[in-house]
Amino acid sequence: MLFRWFESLIDPFKEPADTMPPRPVGRFYLFYLRQVWPMFVAVLVVGFFVSIIEVSLFAFIGRLVDMAKVAEGAAFFRQHGRELMWMAFVALIARPVFNSLHDLLVNQAIVPNVTARIRWQNHRYVIRQSLSFFQNDFAGRIANRIMQTGSSLRESAVQIVDAIWYVAIYTGSAIVMFAKADAWLAAPLVLWLLLYVATLAFFIPRTRQRSWKASEARSKLMGRIVDGYSNVLTLKLFAHTRREEIYVAEALHEQVDKTRAMTRQTTAMDATITTLNGFLIVGTSGLALWLWSHGQVTVGAIALSTGLVIRINNMSGWIMWVVNGIFENIGTVQDGMETIAQPRTVQDAPDAMPLAVTRGDVRFQDIHFHYGKAGGVIAGLDLTVHAGEKIGLVGPSGAGKSTLVNVLLRLYDLEGGRILIDGQDIARVTQESLRSQIGVVTQDTSLLHRSIRDNLLYGRPDATEAQIAEAVRKARADEFIPTLSDGEGRQGYDAYVGERGVKLSGGQRQRIAIARVLLKDAPILVLDEATSALDSEAEAAIQESLDLLMQGKTVIAIAHRLSTIARMDRLVVLDRGRIVESGTHAQLIAHGGLYARLWERQTGGFVAAEDALA
Structure with a gap:
């Protein structure tokens, strides 16, 4: 029951405003963390008490040594019973309670839910990206970045919150307690702290940069591996297993090199911190013994200072790895951000309304589209498809037939002109409603x-x-x-x-x-080579079904096998993005133009054509 309550504190599927995650990396972090800021404030508060309790235990050790030194054995518990009970309460009750509360907040509330929420929101944003977004990247790399960004962002945020109090409380309280015993006793710790911060300041930015490069190389490797698995039939048909191995090995080699560059910084930082820690232990312990020998500090101060610097030594190693992990995760988040935080090239207008199809009339008015390239794929095309009309788009490869369908479905935005369905500009309606009104069978x-x-x-x-x-x-x-x-x-x-x-x-x-x-x-039907994968017998078997499917609908059909569209109400012939001919099959054959030449090049369609004309 307790676990479930903490697990219910964060809803992993909460949907924010559908906006692009911001840049740079700091604002990217804030975009997600501000949604769950109460949990991190709670972890910060609990972490404060956890750190205070940990430091107080070392203070108790020094205090016990001093009490035992001056108290008589028989009267020890009578004289110090209340203080000893307080120490026992802190160790047996307060410490387990606050540590458990910290673990519940982190492991039950934050780790599963915040990670899932970041992944969910990133997926929601990316899945609505334009078609060109996915065509320009590996599907495996996109998925990998979404998965690792969620876990890395959450982990680094928790590590930052945990490290804040450990650094502040341990070092701050240690300096105060050392100075309280003797001002000189705090000197080695202050000097160590300055050198420790300088070491981190030198190494961490370099580690972060190299971590970003290593994460980028890892995503590239994942993309190549998934690309090969997704196209394994092609790989086998062309007998290119060895070629694929080399292709992946190149990315793996790059990833290994980038990881080695990152770990070199980590090893150098570890060696530097370990050396500094050695000087801290020797300097503090030696100074404490020297001050005791001159009667300036008690034996308890020696126990306190020695025990605390050993703890600080261990803690400094932990902090080093935590800080290194933080910036390694930040590098991973930065890599993921490069994919996730990209503007959508095809978006609904702010005032977009659902498309209402009452008849199914489609009009292309002076449309221009070039896929962002020089030269025209479609330039200045005008075409009206009346409600219930069935037209066939004909033309050589690259004529613009599939492009015309793509802009009708608004998979890409036009560069000029507009497309109307029942008088409604498709750029002013929601994409979901537009595509819900168009049925598509692709090649x-x-x-x-x-x-x-x-x-x-x-x-x-x-x-x-x-x-x-x-x-x-x-x-x-x-x-x-x-x-x-x-x-x-x-x-x-x-x-x-x-x-x-x-x-x-x-x-x-x-x-x-x-x-x-x-x-x-749907009232509008697009058939883009709908029967291209069928043999003649199978095509004939489902032709009746296609006829039933087309009844009462506005139909735009594309087919290289001209016999499959010869019976359409009208054929529109495209060449280089322009309409060069339009008419029925019989009219275009009689005209003797491009369609007639295309027809002559094909065989096996004459019987079907004669049937269509009959």
Whole structure:
């Protein structure tokens, strides 16, 4: 019950304002820590009492020596009973209580929940990044940075809070107690403290910089490894296992070099601190003995000073590793920040409203888009797709067909012009509502590494079993789904499909994708090479399902196999980002232009074309 109460103090899934995490690294830390500042204040307060108790135990040792020296044995407990009871209370009750409270706050409230909250909020921000963000980086490196940033930020914050009181209380109280016994006794500790701070000031910035480089190299290595695993079929088909080993070895070599550069600083700092600590122990103990020999301090002062400097010696090593760990973690956070704290290139307008589709009319008005490159992919294109009309986009590779679909889905923002759906500018509506009204079957069909059912429910999360079964039947996927199984023994709809659906054939993946869009039942439909993975027999088998799917919808279809779109209401021929021809199949064949030449180059489509014309 106690554990659960502390674990409930922080909600790991609290959602902040959907804004970019700030830079630089200090503001990045503050962005997350201010959300849970009461917990860190509590740890700071409890840490103060923990430190005071630890120091008081050493003070008790000196006090016990002095009491034992002057008291008579038979009267010792009678004379000092109250003070001894207080010492016992501190050691047996206060110390365990405050240490346990500290551990509960850190281990139950902060460690799991703050780490999870930072990861959750980073994931929420990054998952809404534009398509180009993910195309320009390794998926494995992005995931690695999100995971390690959460743990490193939390760990360094806790270490800073813990170190504050240990440094302040131990060194401060030690100086006070030494000076109280004799002012000269505090001199070695003051000198050591100055040299200790100077050592940290010299080494820590260098360690932080090299830690950042080591973390960056580690993320690069992770990205290369995951990239190879994700494309293992390509690796094997081209027999490039050795090439892949070399590719990863290069990143591993870089990571080892950067880690060695960091650990050299750590080793040098450790050697310097250990030497300083030796001088502190010898200097303080020797000075205490010399002062005692001259009658200036008591035996208790010798016990106190010697015991405390040995404790400070141990503590200084701990502080060194803590401070080093803090800046190593800060370097890791800084590396993660480079990926996480990036502005989104495609964002909803502040006053964006949900898209309301009543008819399904789509208009491209003088649109320009170049992927940020010189030269035009699409330049000044105008196109109207009337509600319920079915058009086919035709053209050679690079003509701009898929780009037109990408800007319609607002995967990229236009550089000029606008796109209207039922009179609503898609740049002024929410991205989620826009994409929820458009069903898409792409040529590169990738499924989530989840069950068949989960993949289908992506189309409509609230679909019933009957609706799922109907969509699967229409997509002709009911023939193979019952036969599926995975390594965990799951079968049928519960079977997992592997990463990107690799356990299914191309045709099977395409049928699942079509069933998913059938479930979605959006008023606007985009078919980007929807049947490219199917052989002629399979394509013919689901053509009826596609016809049913297209009924009553506005359809934009792309196909290199022209026979699959010859029956569309209108064909729009693109070349170099411009519309060069438009009309029915028969009109374009008669025209004898680019479409007719493309048609002539293809074989096996004449029967389908004649059927379409008939």
